[in-house]
Amino acid sequence: MIGHGFMGAAHSQGWRVAPRFFDLPARPEMTLLVGRNAGRTEAAAQKWGWEQTETDWRGAIARDDVDVIDIVTPGASHAEIAIAALEAGKHVLCEKPLANSLEEAEAMTAAAEGAVGSAMVGFTYRRVPAAAFARDLVQSGAVGEIRQVRAVYLQDWLVDPEAPLTWRLQKDLAGSGALGDLGAHAVDLAQFITGQKITAVSGTLNTFVHERPLLGHGSGLAGTATAERGTVTVDDLALFNSRFDGGAVGSFEATRMSTGRKNALRIEVAGSRGTISFDLEKMNSLGFYDATAPATRQGFTDIMVTEPEHPYISAWWPAGHMLGYEHGFSHQVKDFVEAISEGRQPEPSFADGLQVQRVLGGVERSASHESIWTGTES
Amino acid sequence: MIGHGFMGAAHSQGWRVAPRFFDLPARPEMTLLVGRNAGRTEAAAQKWGWEQTETDWRGAIARDDVDVIDIVTPGASHAEIAIAALEAGKHVLCEKPLANSLEEAEAMTAAAEGAVGSAMVGFTYRRVPAAAFARDLVQSGAVGEIRQVRAVYLQDWLVDPEAPLTWRLQKDLAGSGALGDLGAHAVDLAQFITGQKITAVSGTLNTFVHERPLLGHGSGLAGTATAERGTVTVDDLALFNSRFDGGAVGSFEATRMSTGRKNALRIEVAGSRGTISFDLEKMNSLGFYDATAPATRQGFTDIMVTEPEHPYISAWWPAGHMLGYEHGFSHQVKDFVEAISEGRQPEPSFADGLQVQRVLGGVERSASHESIWTGTES
Amino acid sequence: MIGHGFMGAAHSQGWRVAPRFFDLPARPEMTLLVGRNAGRTEAAAQKWGWEQTETDWRGAIARDDVDVIDIVTPGASHAEIAIAALEAGKHVLCEKPLANSLEEAEAMTAAAEGAVGSAMVGFTYRRVPAAAFARDLVQSGAVGEIRQVRAVYLQDWLVDPEAPLTWRLQKDLAGSGALGDLGAHAVDLAQFITGQKITAVSGTLNTFVHERPLLGHGSGLAGTATAERGTVTVDDLALFNSRFDGGAVGSFEATRMSTGRKNALRIEVAGSRGTISFDLEKMNSLGFYDATAPATRQGFTDIMVTEPEHPYISAWWPAGHMLGYEHGFSHQVKDFVEAISEGRQPEPSFADGLQVQRVLGGVERSASHESIWTGTES
Amino acid sequence: MIGHGFMGAAHSQGWRVAPRFFDLPARPEMTLLVGRNAGRTEAAAQKWGWEQTETDWRGAIARDDVDVIDIVTPGASHAEIAIAALEAGKHVLCEKPLANSLEEAEAMTAAAEGAVGSAMVGFTYRRVPAAAFARDLVQSGAVGEIRQVRAVYLQDWLVDPEAPLTWRLQKDLAGSGALGDLGAHAVDLAQFITGQKITAVSGTLNTFVHERPLLGHGSGLAGTATAERGTVTVDDLALFNSRFDGGAVGSFEATRMSTGRKNALRIEVAGSRGTISFDLEKMNSLGFYDATAPATRQGFTDIMVTEPEHPYISAWWPAGHMLGYEHGFSHQVKDFVEAISEGRQPEPSFADGLQVQRVLGGVERSASHESIWTGTES
Structure with missing residues (x-):
């Protein structure tokens, strides 16, 4: 595993726990953790249970006893590592977003398509049982012809203007703000659940807080704010409408400044026969409205998605x-290991990740045209 | 009162009940009901408790014993009636939307501004106690600086493609579809609660069902569908983003084809200090998140808005x-009668109604530019 | 109508509004309001729209132009008035509880059974559409064999120990406390929904606040507290378990001291095939769990009980x-007027009211045996 | 660890995961798994990650390299194992209920009090963050003087009369039915949150399904039903009221036959200043009503208990x-290991478990007196 931030902890838990609950065709070994800082990497390895450490990811890729490379670094380094790993014949699991630029994402996808190893991008929320079940319901026809998709991903950890300027707020490191961090999840999940691809978008990006305190050292979430200020170069809010290839029309919002919403990834899919409503803050249940039920008994059913x-x-x-x-990370390990063992392409593929990047890129291009706004004075 | 459809029943209930619960400065008398069809008007008058009937609205306006004209006809006739009534010195309550065209709305507003009588437009949902209290909370500073507004108005009575082609689906009679019928409420309520005006919009309109059965006779909701089909000339879905003059950014959706949503007018206003969340389907309560509370005690409070x-x-x-x-209609009567008695301009004024029309007009203009959509292929 | 407190306002609204929305076989006229204090009765008549007033209820009963007597006085006077009215051949609607003592309730029931007029007791919550629909679901077999009934009626207007000692806290006037005021509703509604009668109970009564400020004058809710204190002679909390004649086992709680619960009459009925869940604070919907649905789609459905x-x-x-x-009061008028016109016994009958009194009496007798409590030390 | 059923899986996950997320003063080693059947124990050890296996629990206790004994067998064997382990100087974690009889529980408590090792009983739900936070709120005075406690623990896996007769339905193995299995949790959690002890109870036990199919072999949940039937000797429903030593009055219900409720351990604590509402089916949040807030802003706050x-x-x-x-099991390991390291008595102690048993015993004694029921006929 390369990288050991917040995502590293979650991935480690997935590798450790999945084999205890699922009968996997191969047993993962947590061999090697890679990080630039030797001391911090060693501490993380101790904490998360990795046997060895290394400071150079190229060394990891060169090793014969490593079959799988799990990339949990910030997006700016994904392309270089993933392509090298695929060229070395490794299987690659890469955290989302696939890359910070379309060019990189295209190169990664090309590398994956020619590779002997499998490549998967880490849209883990597909593995929340309620989200996977939502897709099942759509595929079974329970929603009918899909008309509207409503997707938001709202958090609030940047509401405070004094929250520091981490790498996630710098365009050169993060690519974009809420759009790539949260919007990518919303786009992937909406496409996954509906089984439709977005073909056109129209959107806007907005930054509410333009300057924030610089971090004293490091660029982690845990850094300490200083008196100096730097410029926020990414969006605080992404708002876009979309057309899907199956005829659905959708609205999307992503923001890390929505007071009171902690991890509200919500997808509502309304169709001719029914509606489903998913909310990550109520992740063990799914709302389902069945318009084919008798008129007096219709309503949103709160399905507890915990049945065998x-x-x-x-x-x-x-x-x-x-x-x-973190259960989603165990599910991700299960699906990834099974696909590798069976020689299947794991999903979501790098091509899926690239498609999400194209949607986000479309939003950015659309947002740059101010002409889309029409004044309300006649 | 001129007109006696669904809205006529609601307004009648307001006129009848308001004086029983509120100490009004003047006691309304339900003198005269006007409708084109003498028989149906007489029946409606009996049912809803109007003393007399008439088939010509001009006759009503000419009467000396009529002080107030309440207009509940379809939008296409609002301008002519309201302007004539105002010119005759009457007080006018006009159902929303103010008119079907901007030109008409402007003429009505001009007439209202020069009139001796008072003029109010019927955005009744301002009078739902939870909505009025939401505005109070915003004005008290409890939300802080507003950043995001999320407004939807979702119904589902047109989900069935066999639902007939009533006047509400014909552009020449209704002006627009969900946009004017439901979006007008959402825009007015969002502006009312936030205290901010929308200055720019970007949106799209979509029609999912292009042909529907013609009605056999009449154009009421209760008409009978025939085998013949006609063209739907209005939108089934309006989706638009907006900028407010106070810096907020908002998203709006209006549709009468969202399976499972019956009357879901939902407004969420997120700010630097708190968030409020209103849902007309839970109209006796209001969600409020107070970000100034101690960290361990923060959460959305479900305020039952039923305290004295x-x-x-x-x-x-x-x-x-x-x-x-229907309580909102009693509150509307109370506010209207009090404003008249005190010589104050009642709110929402015709100017407020015109401003909403301008927002809707902006959406229509924006939606006509297909260039706002950006393809997701690079 | 005899009496004009809070219940008088609600009943007046029922009489006024019901004929506007329902096609009644007879049109009620609000002829006469009776109250002991002439001035206050006249004011109430003006406010609620009664044509005449009287200070002696016997005078009202003696009038030939009065066909129906609606009794909304405190329970202590129900028996005398209702029996006299029935003997005079009037139809009688009597607010719950039927009486303050079993003896009175039995006499009233005997009078009703021999009378030419109809007699109904005012358990209005049966007329909340969601409650009536709950009964329909049970009768249709959707719940199967009923096993558990959970019923609570929680309010909080007596939480404050300084809330004054109104007639509702005095045993000689009110009969009992939360037990009769709220528990009566819970018992009636539970029996109505399940279609089963309670045959045995085991319970306890508890008073948390033993002394409260005396009211300066009057005994209404609106009286002013004084410095003097009096003794609370009724229960603050009634807690009892019950057996139903159809095999169900139930738990009941009634209290006016449950902080945060304003009008929480909640009934849950769990059976072999399904469960229904009613909450008066969410009175426009009903929860229904259908255990015969496919395993993956089971869940509580939030049925909005607003369909035609x-x-x-x-x-x-x-x-x-x-x-x-207040809509329940219009429904009550509708059902009462229809039953009278059709010569049917309206429901709930005085016999139904008596049966509820017997249940409450059983709770009081049970609560007086301290032996029912078993210490937890071995 | 002795035993390896459902609880063994949960405890194993606790031992494995706790040291990865918490900085424990000692690192647990998963040395030895004990089960009667060698093959099944070996398979369980493989699956859950235990290094060695043994078929005789006495052998485990005799080992010098074992410091902690974790007992997850059915209740009938708790006393013998726990006492032997304590006498051998081990630290003991024993699943609830402490024992199947009061005598055994008393002997265990006596053994624990004289032991050098620490002894803890596994009421894991105390370790759900929202439950622990509920206790913090009560202790901080946020609820004021507690008046009512409402506690239910509802499941539905025995609704089907064809569900087989496992050991949990046999009095000699399980001690009691829903009372001990679920009621024990409700009692412990209610006492934990309120900080009050139950001193008297009055209750009833009911069995709805008296015969069920016998299991073909084994007695696990996974056994196969046969055509033969056996008698259910435990309760399907326990319903009891209670008095707490701090003046609170409480109602309790435990059943595994409440259709639609999967794991509904709900505790509501209402006091003079506020109310808290916990529901294990919404385990990441806690309802809190603060009656000291301004009147217009009061309401139940849905606190997401996920803040640092x-x-x-x-x-x-x-x-x-x-x-x-399963996070509760990691928290249990953390608290247990910390208490051992610091030489503190871990909580809940065996004495706490004994006190719960006494409450349950009181319910059983109370339920055996049919005189507690009062007929509703006068």
Whole structure:
């Protein structure tokens, strides 16, 4: 595994726990953790249970006893590492967003398509049982012809103007702001659940807080703010409408400045026969409205997605016993390991990741045309 | 009162009930009901308690014993009636939308500004206690600097492609579809609660069902569908983003084809200090997130807006006893009668209604530019 | 109508509004309001729209132009008035609880059974559409064999120990405290929805605040507290378990001291095939769990009980437009007038009211045996 | 660890994961798994990550390299194992209920009090962050003087009369039915949150399904039903009221036959200043009503208990990222290991477990007196 921030902790938990609950065709070994700073990498390896450490990712890729490379670094380094790993014949799991630029994402996808190893991008929320079940419901026809998609991903950890200027607020490191960080999840999940691809977008980006305190050292979330200020070069809010190839029309919002919303990835899909409503803050349930039920009994059903018949659940606890955030990472390991063992392309593929990048790129191009706004004075 | 459809029933209930619960400075008398069809008008008058009937609205306006004209006809006739009534010195309450065209709305506003009578437009949802209280919270500073506005108005009575082609689906009679019918409410309420005006919009309109059965006779909601089909000339879905003059950025959706949503007028206003969340389907409560509370105690508070200290409530029942849809019409009568008696301009004024029309007009102009959409292929 | 407190306002609204929305077989006239204090009765008549007033209820009963007597006085006077009215051949609607003592309730029931007029007791919550629909669901077999009933009626207007000692806190006037005031509703509604009668109970009564300020004058809710204190002689909390004649087992709680609960009459009925969940604070919807649905789609459905196919709804507004507290009183008028016109016994009858009194009496007898409590030390 | 059923899986996950997220003063080693059947124990050890296996628990206790004994067998064997382990100087973690009889529980408590090792009983739900935070709120005075406690623990896996007769339905193995299985959790959690002890109870036990299919072999949940039937000797429903030593009055219900409720452990604590509402099916949040807030802003606040300031949370993920069922077992390991290292008595102690048993015993004694029921006929 290359990188060991917040995502590294989550991925480590996935590698450790998945084999305990799922009968995997191969048993993962947590061999090597790579980070630039030797001391911090060693501490992370101790904490998260990796056997060895290294400071150069090229060294990891060169090793024969490493079959899988798990990339959890910031997006700016994804392309170089992933392409090298694929060229070395490794299987690659790469955190989202696939890359910070379309060019990089295209290169990665090309590398994946010619590679012997498998390549998967880490849109983990597809592995939340309720989200996977939402897709099942759509595929079963329970929603009918999809008309509207409403997707938001709202957090609030940047509401305070004094929250520091981390790498996530710098365009050269993060590529974009809420758009790439949160919007990417919303786009992928909306496409996953509906089974439709977005073909056109129209949107706007907005920055509410233009200057924030610089970090004293490091660029992690945990850094300390200083008196000096720097410029926020990414969006605080992305708002875009979209057309899907199956005829659906959708609205999207992504922001890390929505007071009171902590991790509200919400997708509502309304169709001719029914509607589904997913909310990551209520991740163990799914709302479903069945318009084919008798008129007096229609309503949104709050389905607790914890039955053994629901996706991934039979490996865990009895009905009504909740799963949490990190379970998705175990599911990701399961799906990835199974695909590798069976020689199948794991999903979401790098091509899927690239397609999401293209949607986000379309939003950025659209947002740069101020002409789309029409004044309300006649 | 001129007109006697669904809105006529609601307004009648307002005129009848308001004086029983509120101490009004003048007691309204339900003198005269006007409708084109003598028989149906007579039946409506019997049912809703109007003393006399007439088939010509000009006759009503000419009467000396009529002080107030309440217009609940379709939008196409609003301008002519309202202007004539104002010129005759009457007080005018006009249902929303103010008119079907900007030109008409401007003429009505001009007439209102020079009139001796008062003129009010019927955005009744301002009178839902929870909505009025939401505005109070914003004005008190509880939300801080507003950043995001999310407004949707979702219904589902047109989901079925076999639902007939009523006047509400014909552009020449209705002006627009969900945009004017529902979007007007959302825009007015969002501006009312935030205290900010929308200055620019960018949007799209979509029609999902292009042909529907013609009605056999009449154009009411209750007409019978025939085998013949006609063309839907209005939008089924309006989706638009907006900028407010106070710096807020908002998203709007209006549709009558969202399966499972019956009357979901939802407005969320997120600011630097708090967030409020209103939902007409839960009209007796308001969500409020107070970001100034201690960190461990923050959360959305479900405020039951039924305390005597809340707007309009002290006239009704003890705490916890719910109000319904038609109470807003009693509140409208109260506010209108009080404004007339005190010689104040009632709110929302015709100018407020015109401003909403301008926003909707902006959406239509924006939606006509297909260039706003950006393809997602690079 | 005899009496004009809070209940008088609600009943007046029922008499006034019901004929506007329902096609009644007879049109009620609001002829006469009776109250002991001439001035206050005259004011109430003006406010609520009664044509004449009287200070002696016997005079009202003696009048030939009065066909119906509506009794909304405190429970202590119900028996005398109702029996006299029935003996005079009037139809009688009597607010709950039927009486303050079993003896009175039995006498009233005997009088009703021999009378030419109809007699109904005012358990209005049966007329909340969602409650009536809950009964329909049970009768249709959707819940199967009922096993558990959970019923609470929680309010909080007595939480403050300084809330004054109104007649509702005095045993000689009110009969009991939360038990009769709120528990009566819970018992009636539970029996109504389940279609089963309670045959045995085991319970306890508790008083948390033993002394409260005396009222300066009058005994209404609106009286002013003084420095002097009096003894609370009724229960603040009634807690009892019950057995139903159809095999169900139930738990009940009634209290006016449950902080944060304003009008929480909640009934949950769990059976072999399904469960229904009613909450008066969300009175326009009903929870329903259908255990016969496919395993992956089971969950509590939040049925918005506002469809024209639901009880009482077709007379009112389109789907999704909410009804409030007082609509139940219009429904009560409708059902009462229809039963009278058709010569049917209206429900709930005095016998139903008596049966509720017997249940409450059983709770009081049970609560007086301290032996029911078992210490937890071995 | 002795035993390896459902609880063994949960405890194993606790031992494995806790040291990765918490900085423990000692690192647990998963040395030895004990089960009667060698093959099944070996398979469980492989699956859950235990190094060695043994079929005789006495052998485990005899080993010098074992410091801690974790007992997850059915209740009938708890006393013998726990006492032997304590006598051998081990630290003991024993799943709830402490024992199947009061005598055993008393002997265990006596053994614990004289032991050098620490003894803890596994009421894991105390370690759900929202439950621990509920206790903090009560202790801070936010609820004021507690008046009512409402506690239910509802599941539905025995609704089907064809669900087989496992050991959990046999009195000699399980001690009691829903009372001990679920009621024990409700009692412990209610006492934990309120900080009050139950001193008297009055209750009833009911069995709805008296015969169920016998299991073909084994007695696990996973056994296969046969055509033969056996008698259910435990309760399907326990319903009891209670008095607490601090003046609170409480109602309790425990059942595994409440259709639609999967794991609904709900505790509501209402006091003079506020109310808290916990629901294990919404385990990441806590309802809190603050009656000291301004009147217009009161309401139940849905506190997402995922902030770093909340109990246990700082070790896990950012705000809004959910924890699940098994996290409580990591918290239990943390608290147990810390108490051992610091030489403190861990909580809940065996004495706490004994006190819960006494409450349950009181319910059983109370339920055996049919005189507690009062007929409703006068």
